[in-house]
Amino acid sequence: RKEVEQDPGPFNVPEGATVAFNCTYSNSASQSFFWYRQDCRKEPKLLMSVYSSGNEDGRFTAQLNRASQYISLLIRDSKLSDSATYLCVVNNRRTTDSWGKLQFGAGTQVVVTP
Amino acid sequence: DVKVTQSSRYLVKRTGEKVFLECVQDMDHENMFWYRQDPGLGLRLIYFSYDVKMKEKGDIPEGYSVSREKKERFSLILESASTNQTSMYLCASSRGQGGYGYTFGSGTRLTVV
Numbered sequence: 103r104k105e106v107e108q109d110p111g112p113f114n115v116p117e118g119a120t121v122a123f124n125c126t127y128s129n130s131a132s133q134s135f136f137w138y139r140q141d142c143r144k145e146p147k148l149l150m151s152v153y154s155s156g157n158e159d160g161r162f163t164a165q166l167n168r169a170s171q172y173i174s175l176l177i178r179d180s181k182l183s184d185s186a187t188y189l190c191v192v193n194n195r196r197t198t199d200s201w202g203k204l205q206f207g208a209g210t211q212v213v214v215t216p
Numbered sequence: 217d218v219k220v221t222q223s224s225r226y227l228v229k230r231t232g233e234k235v236f237l238e239c240v241q242d243m244d245h246e247n248m249f250w251y252r253q254d255p256g257l258g259l260r261l262i263y264f265s266y267d268v269k270m271k272e273k274g275d276i277p278e279g280y281s282v283s284r285e286k287k288e289r290f291s292l293i294l295e296s297a298s299t300n301q302t303s304m305y306l307c308a309s310s311r312g313q314g315g316y317g318y319t320f321g322s323g324t325r326l327t328v329v
Contacts, residue, residue: 136317144322145320148317151317189258189259203261203274206259208257
């Protein structure tokens with residue numbers, strides 16, 4: 103089983119609509135959570151960290167559910183420029199073999215259409 | 217603006233060649249990482265380093281080695297390039313225990329012919 107799993111999509115979203123997707127993680131000791139955005143043929147860039155209480159950054163809202171071991175990302179009022187692949191990322195508790203090491207999901211593709 | 221710089225954006229090498237991919241960061245980060253990214257497989261960790269002269273194997277270290285002689289520089293070496301090492305290679309750095317996320321370089325698209 104993969105440590106971080108995501109629906110690959112694509113999620114086809116009309117401009118102005120809301121889209122949400124989840125990511126599940128297998129290690130209950132995971133401590134830090136992030137969403138990264140990756141444009142085609144570009145490097146991943148940090149979109150936002152995910153906090154236990156949930157957090158919002160403009161049109162983006164991230165939630166963490168530790169009991170069910172998933173995080174979610176919601177995009178409101180989608181823009182054409184939101185088209186990208188969104189990577190779910192978790193950091194596990196410090197152990198001798200995972201110190202400072204992030205686990206990446208394979209990504210969820212979002213396509214915003216006019 | 218803080219940066220992770222990879223020496224080449226595109227590289228074409230022949231089978232059997234020794235290949236060096238260089239990565240330099242200017243953020244004084246302790247941790248540096250090399251990933252490869254392939255369609256449908258996502259990011260896979262090759263090697264990482266959390267200090268100068270320290271290195272740890274990631275998930276797919278076979279066929280690769282690394283060098284970290286200075287804090288700011290982390291090199292990935294393909295000892296004898298093979299066609300199945302054709303991929304996008306991404307370098308990243310971070311500080312602390314990963315709670316701050318990574319900064320990635322812009323990637324090197326390596327083709328082995």
